[in-house]
Amino acid sequence: MHSQADPTSPDPRDHSADDLASQTSKSSTEQRKEALTNGTIVVKIGGSTLGDHDTTLEDLVALQKRGNNPIVVHGGGKVISQWMETRGVRPRFVRGLRVTDAPSMEIVVAVLSGVVNKSLVAEIQALGGKAMGISGADGGMLKATVADQDLGLVGAVSGVDTSPIRAVLYAGYMPVIAPLAVDCSESPTKNSLLNVNADTVAGKIAAAFGAYRLVFLTDVEGVLDSSHRLIPRLTERQARGLMHSNVVAGGMMPKIEACLAAVSKGSLAQIVDGRKPSVLSEVLSGGSLGTRVG
Ligand code: ADP
Numbered sequence: 001m002h003s004q005a006d007p008t009s010p011d012p013r014d015h016s017a018d019d020l021a022s023q024t025s026k027s028s029t030e031q032r033k034e035a036l037t038n039g040t041i042v043v044k045i046g047g048s049t050l051g052d053h054d055t056t057l058e059d060l061v062a063l064q065k066r067g068n069n070p071i072v073v074h075g076g077g078k079v080i081s082q083w084m085e086t087r088g089v090r091p092r093f094v095r096g097l098r099v100t101d102a103p104s105m106e107i108v109v110a111v112l113s114g115v116v117n118k119s120l121v122a123e124i125q126a127l128g129g130k131a132m133g134i135s136g137a138d139g140g141m142l143k144a145t146v147a148d149q150d151l152g153l154v155g156a157v158s159g160v161d162t163s164p165i166r167a168v169l170y171a172g173y174m175p176v177i178a179p180l181a182v183d184c185s186e187s188p189t190k191n192s193l194l195n196v197n198a199d200t201v202a203g204k205i206a207a208a209f210g211a212y213r214l215v216f217l218t219d220v221e222g223v224l225d226s227s228h229r230l231i232p233r234l235t236e237r238q239a240r241g242l243m244h245s246n247v248v249a250g251g252m253m254p255k256i257e258a259c260l261a262a263v264s265k266g267s268l269a270q271i272v273d274g275r276k277p278s279v280l281s282e283v284l285s286g287g288s289l290g291t292r293v294g
């Protein structure tokens with residue numbers, strides 16, 4: 001990098017042509033960086049949506065080529081379960097929720113930030129995109145605390161540092177983020193890796209960027225009502241009502257919470273069917289698909 005004059009320091013050669021030139025170039029670099037994070041789109045891809053027929057990765061590459069800068073967050077629960085099974089790590093449950101003990105966590109880290117993350121990066125690049133895979137642990141991006149001692153190494157995200165993501169964007173790559181965080185509490189698990197919910201991570205990142213769009217690609221049409229009909233638009237109040245009455249449950253709950261968190265920071269948030277071809281392009285060109293939350 002070339003050195004640049006600090007515009008805030010006094011300079012006896014006030015208003016020299018050199019200074020003006022360097023100030024102009026600094027501000028244009030800053031402007032270029034700003035532009036890269038303006039209109040940010042955060043896309044969460046579910047483990048289940050990456051089937052043989054969807055065009056999610058093609059759509060992401062097309063977005064990148066058009067100059068939009070998607071930030072991708074992925075899950076991987078299904079692959080983790082398969083690995084646990086084949087390696088004989090028996091899942092343990094407390095109140096119906098999976099416990100992440102140390103042997104399970106090794107698999108979570110290996111699968112999320114290794115197998116799933118690098119496969120996505122390789123596929124995006126094979127399609128002509130430029131991608132860089134990082135986890136929430138990299139560069140201290142995601143800070144968390146243990147959510148519930150009984151559930152082991154599962155984290156609640158307490159802070160997001162967007163600088164590692166910006167660094168990847170500024171370098172011209174699509175960030176592909178695996179949902180891991182580092183325990184920043186003063187508890188005995190301090191500095192351990194924690195497994196965090198990918199939906200929550202997508203919501204926190206969208207909120208931290210004030211992202212223009214947050215899109216969840218999942219394996220259903222959108223949020224369904226008690227008669228299994230698609231709900232095109234949900235207010236916060238309606239969303240909370242559906243969660244309270246258990247019409248919205250399981251994997252749909254963290255998506256809705258994440259949408260509400262991002263909407264409160266100005267995002268437009270949608271949950272759409274990632275199995276449909278070209279759904280991402282359609283959503284971004286204004287098509288009213290799936291469910292808009294907030
Ligand atoms: P992903 O891999 O996209 O995170 P999840 O399985 O975690 O997928 O979440 C989506 C699932 O949420 C749906 O397949 C469905 O089983 C469940 N779900 C619970 N309540 C609802 C609802 N009201 N509408 C749609 N899906 C719901």
Ligand code: MG
Pocket residue numbers: 046075251
């Ligand atoms: Mg899920």
